[in-house]
Amino acid sequence: MTVEKIEGSTATSAPAEVLLIFLKLGLTCFGGPVAHIGYFRDEFVVRRKWIDEHAYADLVGLCQFLPGPASSQVGFSIGLMRAGYLGALAAWTGFTLPSAAILVLFAYGAGALGGPVGAGLLHGLKLTAVAIVAQAVWGMARNLCPDRERASIAVAAALIILFSTASIAQIGAIVLGGLAGWWLCRSQAPAPSGHVEILVSRIVGLTTLGIFFVLLAGLPVLRSLSGSSGVALFDAFYRSGALVFGGGHVVLPLLREAFVAPGWLSDDAFLAGYGAAQAVPGPLFTFAAYLGTVVSAEPHGLAGAALGLVGIFLPGILVLLGALPFWDSFRKRTDAQAVMRGVNAAVVGVLGAALYDPLWTTTVYRGKDFGIVLVGFVLLVAWRAPPLVVVAFSAAAGAVMALV
Structure with a gap:
């Protein structure tokens, strides 16, 4: 069994702590899996430092490659690393329960918000996702694509996603990113490797x-x-x-x-x-x-x-539990580190492509929308405001704009 410590964390953390944090995320994470990865990065890499940037990007790359809901798999893994199996269950429950409860109520006839104010509020919530993903792409690109090789891999991955209509393009971009990393990034100094606690034999x-x-x-x-x-x-x-x-x-x-x-x-x-x-x-x-x-x-x-x-x-x-015990030892090998450099760069490209399509193309229709996104982005990056503040601002701004 591999038991390695995430800096700043403890395997004995109460699952209740994990449950409360993921319950908050489950109530505020709008925008789909790409946006969720941005929310998680802000919460666990930037604010709480439960996992470092490189280990987080490796984890995202693994979950993007596996079948299943990538953001939920990332959350499940973080809960597992933080507080064991009960932490993993707590993370999944907290992140899943709010939206599931809302959709059950909707199924029983609870109507969605109506009128221009309701529609504007929902649109503002979607604009939050654009700002969150933009912040994630910005931060991850600075850390994971610092040289021309990895920047080129990121751009190539984004182009694969943008020019392809096949759902398998995302997997192809990550696989090709790994191959390109193995070819182009072997001569680089070993990347700092986050200490990851895998409580799965x-x-x-x-x-x-x-x-x-x-x-x-x-x-x-x-x-x-x-x-x-x-x-x-x-x-x-x-x-x-x-x-x-x-x-x-x-x-x-x-x-x-x-x-x-x-x-x-x-x-x-x-x-x-x-x-x-x-x-x-x-x-x-x-x-x-x-x-x-x-x-x-x-x-x-x-x-x-x-x-x-x-x-x-x-x-x-x-399938995630099946992959995790082998993932940490794999990523510590020299060749594997080169592969993961390429995979991490490709993940940045995939996120960048998703920032444009579907998020931007289905959400930002006019200058007012871009203005809300811009303010949200500055709040996150320059003022380091909590995502919940940006959610509240964007929702209120969307409702006001609908009235105006």
Whole structure:
């Protein structure tokens, strides 16, 4: 078992501390997985110093490469490193519960904010995400792309994302970044390596990987043999979560095919939930809570929401636990450090591309929008304001602009 210390942290930290911090993030992290990575960096790298920049970027690169919801995997890992398995569960619960609860309420008929003020407030919250991601790209580029080789890798990764329409482009950009790092960055001095506490043994890692593949292959068989609608629903959620690469938005077409095509709910109901999921904080995968609530097959309601959340998040957690025991020893090798330099630079490029599309292109429509983003960015970078302050400012500014 590898037990190495994050500077400034302790493995005996109360899971309650982790739960409260991630609950706050679950209530304030708007904007999807890319923005969440920016929020996490500000909270755990800059403010609390639970993990250093290089170790955090390595962790983000790993989670971006694995199937599943990258931001939730990053949060789960930080909770695990901070307070063990209970900390990991606390991190996942705190980050997931707020948006899941909101979407369940929406499914039961709690209407979204209406009128111009409500629409403006929601738009202001989305503008917060642009400022948060811009801050993350700015800070990570300064630390992880300090030379022309890594800056070039970042630009190449951004171009791959921007010029490709395939969801696998994100994985391809990270893989090519790693190969470029191995070729171009081997002669550089060893990078400072963050001390990472991995409380997962290799036996546990191999076991969780085995469970991941057994469920992936076995659930469809059990579904056909049992004829149970509960097993069918769990299989649909699990398979969608297991086959997602490239971020939370990629899961939506998979879920639509899995739930609308069999007639479990209408396309209008699906799209209504999708719109609500984009307007709430927290991981987009909590869309599964809405689907589990409104689906016509049994179980639905609260039981269906719980089934959906477990089913869609479980594969990403299993494969992450399978990778973590081997990741830390891998990244300490000289060649591996060169690869990770390239991967880290590619992650910066991927974040930079995502800052433009989908965040900028779907949020910043006019000069007023850019002004709100600019103020939020300056508050974060120059004034070092907490993200919650920027969330409050952007939401209020969006509501005022809607009235004006």
